[in-house]
Amino acid sequence: MTTNDHTADSTVVPTVTAVHVYPVKSCRAIELDRVEVTRRGLAGDRLFQVVDAESQPVTQRQAPRLATVRPTLIEGGLRLDADGHSPLEVTTPTANDTTASSLLGAAVAAGDAGDDAAAWFSALLDAPVRLVAVTDDTEHLLPFPGGEMHIGWADAASVTVANGASLAWLTERATEPFGMDRFRPNLTVDADPWIEDTWRDLSIGDVRLGVGLAWPRCAIPQIDQIDGTRHREPAKVLKAHRWCSEASSAPEPLRPLLEGNALFAIACSVDAALQPGSTVAVGDEVIIHEIGDRVIDAPHD
Numbered sequence: 001m002t003t004n005d006h007t008a009d010s011t012v013v014p015t016v017t018a019v020h021v022y023p024v025k026s027c028r029a030i031e032l033d034r035v036e037v038t039r040r041g042l043a044g045d046r047l048f049q050v051v052d053a054e055s056q057p058v059t060q061r062q063a064p065r066l067a068t069v070r071p072t073l074i075e076g077g078l079r080l081d082a083d084g085h086s087p088l089e090v091t092t093p094t095a096n097d098t099t100a101s102s103l104l105g106a107a108v109a110a111g112d113a114g115d116d117a118a119a120w121f122s123a124l125l126d127a128p129v130r131l132v133a134v135t136d137d138t139e140h141l142l143p144f145p146g147g148e149m150h151i152g153w154a155d156a157a158s159v160t161v162a163n164g165a166s167l168a169w170l171t172e173r174a175t176e177p178f179g180m181d182r183f184r185p186n187l188t189v190d191a192d193p194w195i196e197d198t199w200r201d202l203s204i205g206d207v208r209l210g211v212g213l214a215w216p217r218c219a220i221p222q223i224d225q226i227d228g229t230r231h232r233e234p235a236k237v238l239k240a241h242r243w244c245s246e247a248s249s250a251p252e253p254l255r256p257l258l259e260g261n262a263l264f265a266i267a268c269s270v271d272a273a274l275q276p277g278s279t280v281a282v283g284d285e286v287i288i289h290e291i292g293d294r295v296i297d298a299p300h301d
Contacts, residue, residue, distance in 0.1 A: 014191035014286035016204060017164055021045040022184060023078050024131070025153040026059040027069040028225065029181065034281035037207045039150045039270055040134070041158035042186050042280075044073050047092065048113065048133045049153040050121050055100045055132075057153070060220045063125050064228040080120060088120045093133050100132045102140065103155050111135045145251050146210050149269040156257070157267035160185045160215060165193040166264070169299070174237040182221040182234060185265050189286055194298040196266050201290035205280045208271035213250050214295050216261035238262035241299035249293040258295060 020029040021044040036043040050058040050066065060066050070081040077091040093111025100110045112118075113131040121129050134140065134152045141148045142156055151158050162185035171177060180188055187204065189196070200211050217238060222231050239262055247258040 012165075012190065012192050014163075014189050014195075014288070016187055016280060016282055016284045016286065017190045018180070018188035019280065019282055020184075020186055020188075021073075023071040023073055024048040024050070024066075024069065024080075025057070026050070026063075026066040026220075027071050028067065029184065030071065030073065034279050037159075037270060037274060037278050037280055039158075039272075039274060040140075040152045041150075041154065041270060045186060046152040046154045048078070048090075048131055049100065049110075050125075050129050051100045051132055053128050055098070057101060057103050058125070058127075058129055059103070060223050060228075061218065063127075064223045064230065065125060067223055067225050067228040069124065080117075082124055085120065085124060088116060090114070090117045090131065093135055096135055096137050098132060102153065104142070106140065106142075108134070108140045109138050143253060144210070144269045145212050145254070146269065147272070157212065157215070158270045159187065159209060159268040160265050161187045161189060161196065161209075161211075161268055162265035163193065163196045164188055164190050166196065169193045170234060170237050170241070170264075173241065173301070174233045176231060176233045178221070178231070178233050179225075181225040182223070183217070183265055184220065184225070187280065191286070197263075197294045197296075197298065198291040199266060199288055200292040201288075202268075203287040203289065205284045206278045207274065207280050208289075209268040210271065212267040212269065213247075213254060213258070214244075214263035215265045215267045216244070216257050217264050221264075234264075235262070238264060242296070244296050247295050250295050263296060 019032045021042050025046050072079040080088045090113050096109040098112045099107050110132040117131040167180050242262045244258050244263050247255045
């Protein structure tokens with residue numbers, strides 16, 4: 001189903017209310033007013049990843065303390081801060097000299113960020129780990145509705161978009177408070193609750209995004225993104241209201257990811273016709289070009 005109405009069947013004109021990038025996968029977010037969009041997603045997002053001795057990704061699933069790391073983007077790299085540890089500046093590798101696994105098991109060519117970065121994260125996590133980065137030469141591609149998608153170290157989407165009204169719906173029914181930071185989206189929008197489930201093709205600013213349907217959630221949203229402590233929510237409220245038992249309307253390759261999981265936010269790819277210098281910013285309207293069937297019904301009490 002297509003539409004030229006930028007609000008589709010929404011009574012609220014969707015607009016961007018927050019922009020976040022996560023320079024190091026599973027570490028703290030950086031909030032921005034405007035950001036350039038690349039073929040991999042938002043510039044500066046998931047460029048680095050911590051890996052173990054077998055080059056497997058280390059995330060908050062195994063190491064909640066990663067949530068306490070505060071990265072800052074600086075010229076040529078990033079600065080790392082964490083309570084109890086001296087700050088460290090890391091230069092972004094420019095060439096691939098190693099291989100690391102993605103979360104879905106792909107072997108990805110990457111650049112090692114050096115012994116100082118490895119020692120810093122090893123001390124933080126009390127385990128031997130290293131820091132790796134995607135470079136200009138890295139080609140990390142995933143199948144996605146409409147064609148292959150370029151990503152950095154994101155789980156399986158170039159850009160994730162969440163709706164603040166949907167979050168409010170959940171928190172009103174939850175047993176304890178939690179914020180949008182638990183879901184770690186790139187873009188937060190303000191629209192009618194759960195209308196994002198129907199979006200299939202949209203534009204924000206001068207960027208066109210394809211949507212791969214609602215996003216399955218792991219255990220990370222249960223981790224406080226300030227101190228790394230685990231909580232019961234939002235797992236309880238998601239299971240009660242956003243559980244996907246069957247995803248018959250989803251493309252066949254995506255069904256195993258969706259079924260048996262709670263869904264929140266939407267996964268998007270960047271249009272291959274992206275123009276250099278394209279940006280998205282807080283305040284941009286979201287123009288909906290196509291709507292489709294929901295994977296699961298909109299929740300209700």
